[in-house]
Amino acid sequence: MGILFLVIIGAAAGFLATRLMKIEADIVTTIVIGMAGALVGGLVLRTLLAVMGFAAGFIGAVLGALLLIWLWQTYLRK
Numbered sequence: 001m002g003i004l005f006l007v008i009i010g011a012a013a014g015f016l017a018t019r020l021m022k023i024e025a026d027i028v029t030t031i032v033i034g035m036a037g038a039l040v041g042g043l044v045l046r047t048l049l050a051v052m053g054f055a056a057g058f059i060g061a062v063l064g065a066l067l068l069i070w071l072w073q074t075y076l077r078k
Contacts, residue, residue: 006035006038007031007035009034009035009038010031010032010033010034010035010037010038011027011030011031011034012034013033013034013037013038014029014030014031014032014033014034014035014037015030015034016034017033017034017037018030018033045060048060
């Protein structure tokens with residue numbers, strides 16, 4: 001069940017990432033991109049949390065806010 005869940009989440013993440021970056025890729029490549037991205041992102045986040053603790057949460061909040069501002073300026077601003 002864990003591998004099936006990883007493939008489904010990888011497919012969704014890869015689909016979203018390829019659309020946001022405007023990359024045309026086949027289904028297998030999209031799934032692989034999503035699974036690899038989840039692995040890299042999970043490792044980086046765990047490392048940040050282990051090393052920095054509270055500061056990692058703050059950095060994550062700032063990065064999230066920057067991402068939302070970028071999305072707002074790119075797609076919602078007229």
